[in-house]
Amino acid sequence: MLNQENPPKFSNSFVLGIDADDTLWENEAWFYKIQDRFFELMSSWSAPQDTNAALLENERASIPQYGYGVTSFVRSMILTAIQISNDEIGTKEIAQIVSWGDELIDAPVDLLPDVEETLSELSNNHHLLLITKGDVLHQRAKVENSGLSDFFWNIEVVGEKDAAVYEMLLNRYGINPEMFVMIGNSVSSDVLPVLNIGAKAIHVPHHTTWELEIPDPKELEKVDFPIAQSISEVPGILSGWNE
């Protein structure tokens, strides 16, 4: 059953799980750009901070069923616009919000500094699994357009990044948790659930963090993980663990 023609290339090295949005390329910057336009669109009914609070409320409520992608964001903006304007908003504005979603889907994939060189280096010694939330078609298109897909052993688009999902993935690939390291910008999605299942994680912070991805400080008290100021520091951290 398991592939006999493609035996494992590396038998004693870590498998690296790598997040995509805001770890490999800019993502939130695009969302913030659209959000600013949305605040402007709603400004005759509501101040930006109130629009933001209402939008976050709708986003939070939609995550269990609609997840984290562009389509979920567009749905939340439409509902927020109708609520805040008390049904006064016009269909031209609704169509505009839908078109902002298309703009997000078509946004160029801007790699973050040092990403290409670092993945190239890492892929010489490790299996790299790209693990990302969001809409399956859009996330796969971004990986294709990034020019990075050849560095990856496989690409996994998941609905949520919690301990159960990481366990399912490790089980699918037959990876021992001790040999798995997740690398990403979100403490909530890329670090805590991974530490929870006995694997390792390296935090590579991005300059912005979406409010729904900010962890409860209490969750951080009992855990310890390295923080890389740039993805280029990851190979050095891994070497330290391998010694």
Next chain:
Amino acid sequence: MLNQENPPKFSNSFVLGIDADDTLWENEAWFYKIQDRFFELMSSWSAPQDTNAALLENERASIPQYGYGVTSFVRSMILTAIQISNDEIGTKEIAQIVSWGDELIDAPVDLLPDVEETLSELSNNHHLLLITKGDVLHQRAKVENSGLSDFFWNIEVVGEKDAAVYEMLLNRYGINPEMFVMIGNSVSSDVLPVLNIGAKAIHVPHHTTWELEIPDPKELEKVDFPIAQSISEVPGILSGWNE
């Protein structure tokens, strides 16, 4: 790397790819129910057949970026409503369309006849891979709610079902195409691309087929595949191939 603790259970039997919507459970019936309400909503501007044509046009255009799920369908209805009504439709109606999406997401999973017994029988002798298009969170929720998830080796939610995607999946699991059989209700998605890569397929027709899933008759001329009138005929067809 590959899982040593879970060696293959069956070494000489087919791996079965199984479609979900309208193969294991009702799906289009729910979409048609909502579509009828949409035709009714638009009836002061447009006859049902014209609304349907405009909706199909929007659906076809959105597939490459938004795929086949509920969110894509809702986006197409919103755009169609705004176009057909010449911006006259109200935001209350837009909010209603959004809520129809929620209704589809929450629709119960009604198994088709003989599905549970047949999967139980098949899973005794084969690895079963559920392979479905759509929104990743929603499709995984449906599998969970179906009560069938224990029969499956793995669940794959893909953006498109073409030959390249089937090849990627077979490669991921190390499955020889000669040992793979896809079972599903869509000739376009479950049969033709699978035959194209040298694997086998069994067509289990559903009583309805969405217009965008109807194949070009020319594509059917040079291929041959068994048609099961019910999924319960699948084990017998497989036995014939094994002899």
